[in-house]
Amino acid sequence: MASKRDYEPLPDGGGDLVFVCVAAAIAGVFIGFVGGAFRWCLQYADVLRVDLSDWAHRLPGPGWLVPMAATALGATLAAAVVRWMPLAAGSGIQHVEAVYRGDAAPPLLRLLPAKFVGGVLGIGSGLVLGREGPTVHMGAALGAAVAHVARFSDSTVRMLQTAVGGAGLAVAFNAPIGGALFTLEEVTKSFRLKTVLATAFAAATAVGCSRIIIGDHPDFLVQAVVSPNLGWLPLFVVFGLVTGCLGVLYNRLVLGFVDHVKLVSRVPAEVKAAVIGALIGLVMFIHPLAVGGGDSLTQSILSGNTMILPVVIGFLALRFVAGPLSYAAAVPGGLFAPLLAVGALWGLLFVGGFGAVWPGETASLAVPMAIVGMGAFFAATVRAPVTGIVLVVEMTATTSVIVPMLAASAAAVLAAELLRSPPIYDSLRERMPAEPEPEPEPSGG
Structure with a gap:
């Protein structure tokens, strides 16, 4: 005997689910372009950092002071951004999780420029930090903003900021499935239909748009690897x-x-x-x-x-x-x-x-x-x-x-x-x- 479906039928023929998926796709477009631009800035900063280090080695005298001063300046300016927007500190992933659990308010849209500028200054200057935290947090802010414009319920706002945050991770690593799984395995720790679909639509549009900026190729180019015995x-x-x-x-x-x-x-x-x-x-x-x-x-x-x-x-x-x-x-x-x-x-x-x-x-x-x-x-x-x-x-x-x-x-x-x-x-x-x-x-x- 076939078992019953483990979820209730969608009300109104699933109209609410359609609106949520459309909103997720729209927010995914935004984080795709924003996250792609963020990655491009960091890639350019990597090149400048290597050139700066090479130049410092050729200088007479204490050339080591040059990269020390450059990274110290970048970190100081990034900390000044955090003073203006305290929520921009750190990764931001823990905040996305707290919002989903109802322990914190969704991020406001003004978090986006703080994360973008602060991340470029801090990571770009050489701090050993990852691009994915700011990109996830920017995605969450965009997801919450779109959800507020659409006048969704508080629970849907929290869900959508989480879904688009996962799309941000997908953009950060050019890994759409990994970004979607991050939302489901790490943040929500569940596989609810609405969350799965919203995350999938957001990740698909986000990575598709980001590839216009950063290209359609894996993050790492690896020759064919023989499977170990x-x-x-x-x-x-x-x-x-x-x-x-x-x-x-x-x-x-x-x-x-x-x-x-x-x-x-x-x-x-x-x-x-x-x-x-x-x-x-x-x-x-x-x-x-x-x-x-x-x-x-x-x-x-x-x-x-x-x-x-x-x-x-x-x-x-x-x-x-x-x-x-x-x-x-x-x-x-x-x-x-x-x-x-x-x-x-x-x-x-x-x-x-x-x-x-x-x-x-x-x-x-x-x-x-x-x-x-x-x-x-x-x-x-x-x-x-x-x-x-x-x-x-x-x-x-x-x-x-x-x-x-x-x-x-x-x-x-x-x-x-x-x-x-x-x-x-x-x-x-x-x-x-x-x-x-x-x-x-x-x-x-």
């Missing part, structure tokens, strides 16, 4: 377990830096951001690939470029500390993109260390383990393994490592759960300051 699967499981422990350490480092920087309450936020920016600028002088979102470094690894183990260890150590330190500056910027770079470096280091003690040929595992490391480290910190796997598959256009990535990601989440470490965005949401009552948007009439 099934006999290596236990190694990937062990790798996942260790990655879970590393993810717990990374989360604690993020929270530790955030808490300790907040304790220095007598120092203005702009000064703290400037000090952190100067430290990151010094790292940029050491090597420009050690700072920023990390895409160039990840691309180098996935292209199969050879790195000796001391260099891998150096990059990993610098980025492992610089990411949490940058987040403590409380300027617009996320955690996802730096996580992917750390995961790729960790996978490369794991293979190198294993190859030093294993008599067999392990060089062919370098790129597969780096790809698996991206997904597993994401899963360990964010605790959204399916989203992490799909994001990495879409970003690399590689499906040959899905089985080992699934095993490693599951093992990473298991290890993090056994260590009783909460997901990073749960911890950050608990640290959100209480919001004042929001001012209404100008009616224009």
Whole structure:
């Protein structure tokens, strides 16, 4: 006997659902162009940052002061933007989650310029932060604005800001399915029909529009990767377990830096951001690939470029500390993109260390383990393994490592759960300051 559908029939023939989907698609167009422009600005800033570092190395005298001053200035200006719009600080993903849960008011549209300008200043100057947090938050603001114009109910406003926030993640990584899954697995933790359809329409239109600006290609260009032999699967499981422990350490480092920087309450936020920016600028002088979102470094690894183990260890150590330190500056910027770079470096280091003690040929595992490391480290910190796997598959256009990535990601989440470490965005949401009552948007009439 066939089972009944697990949802009630839609009232009015589904008219309300149609309006919600149309609104989601319209908001998706907006975040597609805004997020695409945001990505273009950050890509251009990456080029300028490398040129600046090269120029500083050629200067006579203390050339290292140049990148320190540049990053400190960018961080200071980003902190000034946050002083004008406090909600622009940090990733913003935890706020999107709080809004969906009914614990915070939806973001106002004036958050968008604050996130855009502050994100370009902070991330563009070299802070080790990700583009996805600001893009998700800008998407949420646009989704809420469109929902308010359409006079939807409060619950639908919260749902639509969440759906379009997921479209923002899709734009940030050119990964429409991953962005949609992020909304469903990480934020709502449910698969309700209205949310699924709204997220799908928003992500589809958003990524379609963003590709007009940034192009239609995966984020990382990877040559064909041979699927690892099934006999290596236990190694990937062990790798996942260790990655879970590393993810717990990374989360604690993020929270530790955030808490300790907040304790220095007598120092203005702009000064703290400037000090952190100067430290990151010094790292940029050491090597420009050690700072920023990390895409160039990840691309180098996935292209199969050879790195000796001391260099891998150096990059990993610098980025492992610089990411949490940058987040403590409380300027617009996320955690996802730096996580992917750390995961790729960790996978490369794991293979190198294993190859030093294993008599067999392990060089062919370098790129597969780096790809698996991206997904597993994401899963360990964010605790959204399916989203992490799909994001990495879409970003690399590689499906040959899905089985080992699934095993490693599951093992990473298991290890993090056994260590009783909460997901990073749960911890950050608990640290959100209480919001004042929001001012209404100008009616224009």
